[in-house]
Amino acid sequence: MLKYEYGAMRSDEVVRVRKILPQSLHFAVDSARDWIGDHGADTFRVVRCDNKVVGGLQIIPVGQWFGGKSVSMGGIACVGIAPESRGKGAAGFMLRGALREMYDRGFAISTLYPATQALYRSVGYQRAGYYMGYECQVHSILKVNRTCEMIEMDADEWKEVKPLYDKYAQMQNGMLDRNDWAWNRILNPSDKQFGYFILKNDMRVGYMIYNFGDRYDLANIRDMAALDPATYARIMTFFADDRSMIHHFQWRGAPADPIVQLLPEQTAKPNDYMVWMIRIVNIEKALRERGYPLSLSCSLDLEITDDILSENSGRYRLEVVNGSVSVTKGGTGELKLRIDAFASLYASFLTATELHRIGWLEGDRSALDRASLLFGGPMPWMPDHF
Numbered sequence: 001m002l003k004y005e006y007g008a009m010r011s012d013e014v015v016r017v018r019k020i021l022p023q024s025l026h027f028a029v030d031s032a033r034d035w036i037g038d039h040g041a042d043t044f045r046v047v048r049c050d051n052k053v054v055g056g057l058q059i060i061p062v063g064q065w066f067g068g069k070s071v072s073m074g075g076i077a078c079v080g081i082a083p084e085s086r087g088k089g090a091a092g093f094m095l096r097g098a099l100r101e102m103y104d105r106g107f108a109i110s111t112l113y114p115a116t117q118a119l120y121r122s123v124g125y126q127r128a129g130y131y132m133g134y135e136c137q138v139h140s141i142l143k144v145n146r147t148c149e150m151i152e153m154d155a156d157e158w159k160e161v162k163p164l165y166d167k168y169a170q171m172q173n174g175m176l177d178r179n180d181w182a183w184n185r186i187l188n189p190s191d192k193q194f195g196y197f198i199l200k201n202d203m204r205v206g207y208m209i210y211n212f213g214d215r216y217d218l219a220n221i222r223d224m225a226a227l228d229p230a231t232y233a234r235i236m237t238f239f240a241d242d243r244s245m246i247h248h249f250q251w252r253g254a255p256a257d258p259i260v261q262l263l264p265e266q267t268a269k270p271n272d273y274m275v276w277m278i279r280i281v282n283i284e285k286a287l288r289e290r291g292y293p294l295s296l297s298c299s300l301d302l303e304i305t306d307d308i309l310s311e312n313s314g315r316y317r318l319e320v321v322n323g324s325v326s327v328t329k330g331g332t333g334e335l336k337l338r339i340d341a342f343a344s345l346y347a348s349f350l351t352a353t354e355l356h357r358i359g360w361l362e363g364d365r366s367a368l369d370r371a372s373l374l375f376g377g378p379m380p381w382m383p384d385h386f
Contacts, residue, residue: 002049002088006097009044009056016053017044024055024080025115039181044078045101047094055081055090057098060386063177064111065169066347067291067377070177074102074281076112077386095123096308099281103309108285109346113276113385124308125277126340128347129174129380133272134260135218135250140267141240145233148205153195158187161195161207161225168206168225172254173348174276174380182384186223193222196238198231206231208238212246221251223383232258252383276382278343283312286346287327292374294323300370303333304342312339320374335363335371348377 009017014036021027036044039060046056060075076098081091102110113131114120153160162183169175176182186209189195198206205228212219219239226232236259239249250271253259260268280286283304299319306312317331335352337345341360344350352371355361363371 002090004054004090004093005048005051006045006094006101007048009041009046009053011041013046013053014041017046017056020053020056020082021078021080023083025078038184045094045098047081047090047097049085049090053082054085055079055094057094059098059102060179060181061107062179062182064109064382065175065177066173066380067293068170069289069291071286071289072106072108073177074098074105074107074110075386076110079112079115091119092122095120099123099279099308102281103311106285107281108289109343110279110281111276112279113274117277120277120279121340123279124306124338124340124343125279126343127275128278128343128349129276129382130255131272131274131276131383131385132253132255132257132270132381133250134253134257134268135248135271136259136263136268137248138239138243138246140263140265141236141243142264143233144237144240145230146237147200147230148228148234149199150196150208150234150238151199153189153197153207155189157197158189158195158209159183161187161197161209161223164204164207164225164227165223167227172378172381174382176382176384178384182386185384198226198234200228200230206235208235210249215245216247219246219249221249224251226258229258232262235259236262254381255379274385278347280306280312280339280343280346281309283316283339283342284327287316287318288325290325290346292320292323292325293376296323296373297321298370298374300367300374301331301334302342303336304339305337306339309339318374334367335361337361345371345375347380348375349380351376 043058046053058078063070064073193211195209197204206226208224209222302316315331315333317328319326352368
């Protein structure tokens with residue numbers, strides 16, 4: 001029987017990991033090198049067999065917004081197993097080790113983009129949000145709106161978008177509470193990338209960062225935030241004004257994206273789609289760190305089963321009074337579900353009623369209704385990929 005060991009990547013193992021990642025994830029060797037360099041070798045973990053590295057992954061400490069609060073999150077990336085070692089249990093062993101480490105380090109949740117869902121579901125991850133791209137013909141924007149003003153960012157102003165992004169992210173579920181690494185991927189002005197603040201009555205109500213190629217190439221919104229409804233219309237007008245040179249533009253958006261809704265016809269087409277997954281690492285911390293509706297006061301008794309992190313298994317009473325939350329052990333266990341199903345409920349990806357319909361949750365009508373209200377909100381999504 002094979003014996004595996006999980007641990008931090010040692011300096012003498014970097015070359016080996018750089019060989020495994022490109023074969024596993026099918027990106028260039030230089031990309032693997034940059035990924036390690038961008039985040040730091042200390043974020044990488046490996047699985048060893050007979051003291052030889054057979055796989056690796058990365059744990060990125062970051063936050064994620066749910067219910068208007070930032071929840072501590074371990075982002076899992078660069079999961080790869082050497083081709084000759086696949087199908088022998090190394091990946092599952094490594095993920096269980098990472099979950100134990102994240103629990104011990106105090107993370108509330110963990111999020112990842114799956115290459116395969118079956119593997120991650122086997123250790124308690126579940127579908128929880130969207131990564132979506134849209135494309136639209138500029139000529140389909142029939143109305144212009146210049147209520148807001150657009151001002152190009154100076155070179156020293158790019159970082160001033162962060163407070164605007166935070167306000168924008170808090171209004172939604174699933175957005176990253178970005179760390180320096182996430183911002184460094186976006187804030188890189190060049191001769192092909194430009195940034196604009198959007199102002200209304202001299203107040204900044206949003207921003208847009210976009211890049212473009214040659215004439216008639218697709219224009220790409222790298223990042224944006226909108227704190228006022230007129231901001232979206234101004235962004236659309238920006239591209240409509242350049243319709244002689246830009247025929248299409250694309251952006252990352254929500255499932256019920258405002259730009260899609262504002263277009264007069266169904267001319268926006270999805271051009272990219274992926275579902276990311278969440279794992280509840282520490283259920284008590286996850287319940288306490290999340291936000292809840294400010295006008296809601298009720299309690300809910302949960303009974304959770306977790307086969308990997310046994311500390312999570314048991315009964316919990318969640319009490320919410322006008323947004324304030326308390327979590328205690330005990331209660332009646334009126335809502336029974338596994339830790340993976342709870343991830344979809346927690347993220348507002350599936351309601352309690354929807355989970356009950358597919359057999360992932362047990363509870364009466366009263367418990368289902370309260371759970372759907374407590375964990376309700378906008379459909380989760382994020383524009384960042386890792």
